[in-house]
Amino acid sequence: MQREATIREPLILGHKTYKDITDDVVGPIMGPAPLGWKIMITISSLIAVYGVGCILYLLGTGIGTWGLNKTVDWAWDITNFVWWVGIGHAGTLISAVLLLFRQKWRMAINRSAEAMTIFAVIMAAIFPGIHMGRIWVSYWVLPLPNQFGSLWVNFNSPLLWDVFAISTYFSVSLVFWYIGLIPDFATIRDRMTKPLPKKIYSILAFGWSGRAKNWTRFEEVSLVLAGIATPLVFSVHSIVSMDFATSVIPGWHTTIFPPYFVSGAVFSGFAMVLTLLLIMRKAMNLENYIHVKHVEYMNIVIIVTGSIVGVAYLTELFISWYSGVEYESYAFINRFSGPYSWAYWMMMSCNVISPQLFWFKKIRRSLIATFALSIVVNIGMWFERYVIIVTSLHRDYLPSSWGEFHATNIDIGIFIGTIGIFLTLFLAYARFFPVLALNELKTILKSSGESYKNEQAK
Amino acid sequence: MANNKRYWTGLDDLHQTEAFRDFQSQEFPQHKSLDESLSNESLTTANTGRRDFLKFMGFSLAAATLAACETPVVKSIPYTNKPADVTPGVANHYASTFYNGYDYCNVFVKTREGRPIFINNNRKTGVGHANARVNSSVLGLYDSARLLGPRLNGTETTWESIDQYVAAGLKGSGRKVFLTNTILSPSFQRTIQRFCEANGAEHVMVDAISHGALRLAAKKHSGKNVFPSYEFKEATMVASVGADFLGTWGDSAYYEDEWVKTRLPELENMSRLHVFESVMSLTGTNSDHRTMVKPSEQGKVLVAMHELLSQGTQKQFSTGPLAAAIEKAVSDLKKAGRKSLVVSGVNDVEAQLLVADMNRLLGAEGTTVEYRSNQLFQGDDRAFNTLVKDMNEGKVGALLMFDVNPAYNALDKEAFRKGLSNVNTTVYMGGFADETGSRCEALAPTPHWLESWNDLSIDGERVDLVQPTIQPLFKTRPAGESLMAWSQFESDWYTEIRRTFKSDYTSDQMYSDVQWSSCLHDGYYMAKGTKASPVVNPARDRKALQQAKETLLAVKSDSQFELDLYVKMCIGAGEQAGNPMLQETPDPVTKVTWDNYVTMARTDMEAMGLNTYIAQRDKASVVKVTANGKSIELPAFMQPGQAPGTVGIALGYGRGDGGEAIGRAAFQTEENGEYVMTDEGLPMPIGGNVYGFAQMVNDVPRYAAYNVSIEPTGEEYPLAATQIHNTVMDRGSVVKETTLSAFKRESDKPKGLASWNRNHTLTVHEDVNGDGVIDASDDKKTSAFDMWKSHPVEGVGHRWGMTVDLSTCTGCSACVTACHIENNVPVVGKDEVRRHRDMHWLRIDRYYASDWSQEKGEEEGVGVIASYTKMEDPSANPQTVHMPMMCQHCNHAPCETVCPVAATTHSNEGLNQMTYNRCIGTRYCANNCPYKVRRFNWFNYQGYSKFQHSNPAQDSLTRMVLNPDVTVRARGVIEKCSMCIQMIQSSKLEAKKQGVPLTDDMVSCACSDACPTNAISFGDLNDEKSVVSKRSKNNRSYHALEEIGVQPNIFYMTKVRNVDESQA
């Protein structure tokens, strides 16, 4: 049994036993659905339905129902795609990278963070699909043997790399998440009394029995998956950024995009995790497991990544001027002084300035401030993608084809809709899934539980 | 067809026929045998031949139909007997002539399976070139709004009853008048004369847009009532006062390419053009020196020029830029002497008198201008006015009209409409029940020019022939035939035309006259008889000139604004308002589509607080223009080069104000594609009719108003422009231009070294120039920086390429319409254009010069950002560049790399190919195209209700104009310029059949074919002898955006302006 320095703040507050942990998590699942939950899921599913409606209209009528045009051929669609993928990254990062670094504080949040990843990636995957002019032939992006003879895909295209990256990322995160879930489903299974749920959970639990041998394999697999997922998560957003970096459009053609996008992704991901967990810990009174210390840790990650992003923004500006390429320099001057400068300054203030407030311990440890800022950061990160895509495209090489982009109701409807779907899924998860990694928390109870720490202190 | 072939071999083997011998010598027997099978009588004896032949017919026709429409046609009926000259899948071309009373030029009509689908220039035997208005007129043939048959009082009827009605009417009392536009057909002239004699009728001609002053002036000046014949190709110095001779004035279809012949900087004296005008016209954008003058001053400018020429001094304009400009122009003219030319668009006898005299003083008569026998623009506005007066006084008993629309374009259309109702017998001969037609009792529909025979002659010597390329679609009758019927003359129209050619023609010579056939093949013949002799240097009538000057100087304008009524390149006089192609083709100058507007100077607009920036959501402010007691509300458009204190409004709009059936595209549509409705519940016409704003001034209409008031209405109105940004933002590698003197200084420098067309190079850290030191002078061309071993293009097979000479491109947009008709490019309507969703494969970028530049900014210590903002504003009177922009077919195409499904790839002939069937529509390629030439099918344009009134493919008849060689793209795929791959392929086949190497003269693109000035040329860059390879090596040629290294196959050639540095 490993010990931990007593000066370290405990990660599990209150006098908890193994049983308490189980009860705190499984209790709500077995109890009746609270009213607040019912209200929330109703609202979010209504929004989801509206979004689906917009999607159907889009598919029925044509991409022209969006505000795109001959100059700006991507806008909200790809913006939303990158935004959602970015959000997804936090989950993998928390569960994989922090696992490799043996960060125990991850254990309280990784389950929900991973859930968020899965749902966010699903939302992200919607957009490359529906932004196609002919979604009914979208399967052509796979190198399938086909009736057209030797008709293969183009492996030079970053968009195709995306296809592989996103699908790999999604399926691997899903597996990682589920393997972690299995023992906890077993816990629920063994406590569940109602027959039907018991049946369902026992199916979900894959007949887990918690033998010592299983646990060894379990830990090995978690470790290896974490080792694989870590480079994966970096590669995914690097590849997403290559959609832009490998192009010839000023403002896209930038070599710093991969690191810049990855840190941006982590940045927005942690913000979204905070947004969700701060609500969840209240709603499901998990204050003892997810408390100020966790929030503070995440806020520190946000400061770091936020600052990296900020440096990237400034580097872009500098290089565009230093390159001496008139198109490059104009592209960036146009960003902060052109017709879409409002979006640029939105991005700057939300992503670079606001996170710096976390340097103050007070703010860093204040849940209200954190909640507010986490939302600000997510808005900012959406605008970052919007700025990169729209302002670069709307004025590129030939002034004759300079244009404008204006979003239509369908653009907005679909984006709001995906948020609705996302929340619906997450609420369903919060209701029926073990929101904390029980088996992992129990391993650290003795080393980082408040009561045990106090005993050691004596 | 194998058994068939064997059969012949046997039979001909037996007889050793001629056919068999050269069949043996054929490289491709299949084809040979097919052609024979189609014409060989012995086939009738063949028991298997016909079946095979039918099979073939069925298949090929099915194939053609499949190719022509987006959904497969289930039924397709093969010919039972093949027409002698129609081979399915093979296009036929017929020489013909376009004339609608306004434009005149010789053309080739391309037909497929008997359908005329394209109007091409006749470069072999033709005169003049088809402009946008002409080559778009093919859509008019298939306009479902056309009259289906004769009508009497609004009901369908027979020709007999029409004839009875007319006969009765002609017996009645009162004037009997036959009102037409200018008639150039000798046969028709004869017929009309006969008709008038037979019925005691009189013939009155009126032009949609009057050039009457030129004739009256020519009469006074030379004693001959002719239209002056201008020979721009002879002139090295041209001064134009308000004459848009490149686009819309006079015989512009002839002038344009004639003028451009003098514009090559390589010539030892490239011509120079001075323009004095109020509205920025196409000619103005192509001028070397352009001066803004108010309409009321144009006369004074002519006086001043005349005085400078005759007395050497002028006192109209004391000093200032205008005076300088005039002096400069005149001194240039003097220098050029007899090789100079003055023209003026001022439709005013006095003004034209001065113009004529100036040309005389310059000694230009005989070289650049002639008064001989030019029959253009015979419209007699005085006669027309008396006619209207008589109509209103009930003095007119019968009014027969042909191809005129006074109820729309008469200066006082209300008077005409009222008068028309006083006339007992009103007959209208034309294609549509338009404003005039719908007000007549009898409608005698005439065939479209593509359906009819005709002969036309401008000078009385060369007679151009019009031949039908398709059977009349509807129950129509040539006007000539109607007239014959109404003058009890037993003949038919075709015979008359043959008689004009050969007076003793009888029907048995119909096919036997070889001479006729060859003339028909060439599209013209030279009439026998004596040539009219030109009048040169007639005696000058000094008194008349003095009077003229006084009247011109007497012109007063005391109001803040003046109005100039101009004509637009695409809409012209408005005959083709219902033509979606012309409506959607952006105006070469403003780039606005589908609309009419008031052009104003920035200063004036800012003073009135009107919106100067018009874009997707930035609407134009509506202003109320009042002049001569009439007023109209139109959106105001900021036009650089518009003389301050003047506004311009285009004629030719406001068609169908009574909701007449003149074509579906003639009316405004809502965002959902439905018509905008007026309060009377009629579809709202596009723009406003401003013919009424013109005034009769001694018997000719003056298309200007001197006392105009303008007030903002506070309303806003969306305008749809394909280009919302005006300047090139100082981007040197997009447009390269220089002055003639600068060009001459380095004209012998090899490509890429002259200061006005320097290669884009990058400095490298190696001693390139071998001067022992590595410094900034060690640089390499961008093409030297390749990251990979690329596919070889030089000298491997064909490599299709194009060169576009910016010096000779006038921006006339003939290529735009030609490209779109050839390639079935969808018309998407105003709302989509406003959303920057025009589908144009070929567009013409128009850039205005700006007063500002980064250098200037540095000198004046203005920040970079501020400078960029300033650079967005064009100068008040800018120089202009027209830059045709289409897919550059880059050898290192960025669009190809990014397509996930390899839907766009590079052909081994250097083409950037788009595989529509494979495209899944990610639009990544369009984003990654530096030239933004890729177009996405945002909707199902062929079916979606939003496009019901704009898209030709949504009309079952108009759909027939689609080119069967080009697929109609489905919703959700990207499309773009294919360099007319279908034309390349067919010429490759042709060469293969003839067994000759493919040479320049065999290949072409729609745009290069249509270009009146040969600015665009197309060919094989790997063929040393081809024009393109020569031009691409010329030291003026460059790649747009060379530095991004995409290595296009399209070369642009530096624009050279013949400006005088001292004045530029």
Next chain:
Amino acid sequence: MSKIFHVMYDDDAKVMTAAGKLVGQGIRVKDVYSPFPIHGIDPVIGIKRTRLAICSFMYAMTGTSLALLGMWYFMIQDWPMNIGGKPSFSLLENVMAFIPVTFEFSVLCGAHGMAITYLLRNGTLPGMPASNPDPRTTDDKFVVEITTDNNSMSADELEAAIRATDLLELSIKDA
């Protein structure tokens, strides 16, 4: 007649000490059921290190070679095209463009291959019945399973040894 002893403890520390004690007496512990991994128990009860990591590596390598082979076939062998002038002549010239997909595909194979192997080896698959002796072992109790079959001692001796540890409950079943 063989017996199965299910010894229940209420704390992982107790399990450790007890297991140590029993193994010290030469008793073979068959298995331990616990709600979470008890670190350090494996060597005590003699569980060998798992080789899943190696499988994963092998799966990943398969992915790598499959991806490269596939792309070489699609882009160079079967239907080479001129895409943006880029080479399609040899794998070596094109390989830069293939790296991202190669990596992703390797990860895909590595991760899923291992996951599937893991589930199969554990015998944990959808709908499988649970085999833990007591439902509480997934909550906060720990069960050590000892059988007479793989022990030389007699049932009574074993029971005595087990009773000597700090246990919570003991259930003895006939196998």
